[in-house]
Amino acid sequence: MTQQRSHWKSSTGFILAAAGSAVGVGNLWKFPYITWENNGGAFVLIYLLCIPLIGLPIMMAEFIIGRHTQKSAVPALTQLGATTFGGDRWKIVGWVGVIAAAVILSYIAVIAGWAVALFVQCVDWSLTGYTAPSENAFGDFLANTSLQFVFAFFFSAATVVIVCKGVVDGIERANRILMPGLFVMIMFLVCYAVTMDGFGEAIGFLFNPRFDALSDQAILEALGHAFFSLSLGMSIMITYGSYLKRSDSIPRAATIIVGLDTLVALSACVIMYSILFTFPELQSSVSKSATGMLFTTLPPLFYAKMSGGVILGPIFYLLIMFAALSSSISLLEVVVALLIDRFSFSRTRATLVSGTLVFILTVLVVLSLDPANGLSRFQLFGTDESGLFYQLNQLFFRGKAGFFNFLDHLVANWLLPFGGLCITLFTGWFLDKKLCVEELGFIGQDGKPQIWFTGFRVIIRFIAPLAIMYVLYTVITGAADFT
Numbered sequence: 001m002t003q004q005r006s007h008w009k010s011s012t013g014f015i016l017a018a019a020g021s022a023v024g025v026g027n028l029w030k031f032p033y034i035t036w037e038n039n040g041g042a043f044v045l046i047y048l049l050c051i052p053l054i055g056l057p058i059m060m061a062e063f064i065i066g067r068h069t070q071k072s073a074v075p076a077l078t079q080l081g082a083t084t085f086g087g088d089r090w091k092i093v094g095w096v097g098v099i100a101a102a103v104i105l106s107y108i109a110v111i112a113g114w115a116v117a118l119f120v121q122c123v124d125w126s127l128t129g130y131t132a133p134s135e136n137a138f139g140d141f142l143a144n145t146s147l148q149f150v151f152a153f154f155f156s157a158a159t160v161v162i163v164c165k166g167v168v169d170g171i172e173r174a175n176r177i178l179m180p181g182l183f184v185m186i187m188f189l190v191c192y193a194v195t196m197d198g199f200g201e202a203i204g205f206l207f208n209p210r211f212d213a214l215s216d217q218a219i220l221e222a223l224g225h226a227f228f229s230l231s232l233g234m235s236i237m238i239t240y241g242s243y244l245k246r247s248d249s250i251p252r253a254a255t256i257i258v259g260l261d262t263l264v265a266l267s268a269c270v271i272m273y274s275i276l277f278t279f280p281e282l283q284s285s286v287s288k289s290a291t292g293m294l295f296t297t298l299p300p301l302f303y304a305k306m307s308g309g310v311i312l313g314p315i316f317y318l319l320i321m322f323a324a325l326s327s328s329i330s331l332l333e334v335v336v337a338l339l340i341d342r343f344s345f346s347r348t349r350a351t352l353v354s355g356t357l358v359f360i361l362t363v364l365v366v367l368s369l370d371p372a373n374g375l376s377r378f379q380l381f382g383t384d385e386s387g388l389f390y391q392l393n394q395l396f397f398r399g400k401a402g403f404f405n406f407l408d409h410l411v412a413n414w415l416l417p418f419g420g421l422c423i424t425l426f427t428g429w430f431l432d433k434k435l436c437v438e439e440l441g442f443i444g445q446d447g448k449p450q451i452w453f454t455g456f457r458v459i460i461r462f463i464a465p466l467a468i469m470y471v472l473y474t475v476i477t478g479a480a481d482f483t
């Protein structure tokens with residue numbers, strides 16, 4: 001088994017692929033939503049501090065682990081852990097990452113399926129004329145399980161086909177098309193937003209910090225979202241880093257990726273808020289449901305109230321599809337790489353097996369969205385209203401019912417912070433210091449580590465773990481809920 005490991009063909013290809021993973025529905029939908037809920041300005045500022053101070057160093061740590069070992073997460077942590085405290089038990093972190101990736105993929109496929117459905121709908125409206133949908137059109141769609149299967153399946157199949165083609169011919173090539181396409185579309189929408197009446201107010205809301213409007217919970221939420229948005233804590237960046245050549249600079253790549261991710265998140269806010277301030281009557285629908293806003297309020301608006309809606313509608317949903325696809329590719333690759341590296345599967349077999357397993361979860365998620373289905377009332381420890389199981393449901397899931405909510409809650413509140421914490425502790429306290437300096441290239445003329453490295457080390461040893469521990473503490477005590 002001396003198969004040569006694939007490597008990204010170019011540094012740009014790698015940056016686009018990793019940025020493709022980071023830029024996703026989290027940027028386009030979740031970030032504008034939580035920023036709105038947290039009253040803008042001050043929250044944005046906190047987020048903009050969390051990104052370089054905590055997100056960036058953790059991303060670099062994941063790249064170090066992957067590139068140094070040239071292995072995906074589980075074998076990489078097994079190898080590096082072997083000679084240090086804890087031994088190969090560190091591989092559990094890799095496993096948790098793989099499970100988190102599979103879980104997220106299962107429901108991103110469903111959300112992306114909605115975007116596919118709306119894209120098809122918008123193209124139809126643009127070509128044959130707009131007819132107002134009924135009040136409850138989206139609710140009906142959610143309850144129509146077979147239709148949802150079709151769209152989620154279509155999306156999952158596209159992911160499987162791309163990952164099956166491999167790192168260079170599949171993942172890198174797809175991202176070379178998806179990402180520039182995504183940037184062009186988003187810039188087009190931002191330019192459109194600039195012409196709207198609400199643009200000025202949107203900018204004010206985003207960049208004018210009012211600290212009296214900031215809650216304690218907001219700081220935690222900003223940190224939690226930084227994790228999700230940069231795809232950290234779940235082995236993705238370890239896996240992508242393992243296809244990185246020695247000659248590429250980790251700090252440079254990570255900085256660009258983080259920058260692109262933030263730029264897209266802010267652009268999405270500018271677009272959404274320009275619409276919300278131009279049509280203030282919509283603002284109440286945001287607080288009711290973010291998905292509702294995205295999938296029910298916007299389409300009629302594009303066609304009935306905005307000039308150029310025939311172009312804006314399809315572009316908007318195509319954008320969401322592209323963003324979701326480049327993220328889901330990275331999620332599937334984490335599972336596939338494990339099967340290849342650890343169990344010597346061929347790529348085709350690994351992709352088909354993991355694609356099928358994940359789709360079974362997707363099926364459960366879709367079923368749970370139909371209020372008539374028992375899965376919509378699912379609770380892990382039973383629905384009994386009293387006793388120990390009730391307490392457990394409260395502790396782990398805040399008593400949330402429904403399979404979809406359960407998965408989302410499990411990942412955002414437990415798996416991602418756990419993965420992130422372990423990665424920072426491992427890199428900061430147990431990984432060889434010299435190895436880190438070399439991988440990062442932070443070596444001065446005199447052969448000693450540069451000041452940059454000191455900064456990296458202080459963050460990865462102290463600041464980041466403490467911040468994440470605090471997040472976990474609030475999750476355990478019930479003060480915070482990141483879903």
Ligand code: PHE
Binds near residue numbers: 231
């Ligand atoms: N980072 C993606 C986003 O911002 C979501 C994601 C999370 C993708 C975790 C992969 C892994 O939407």
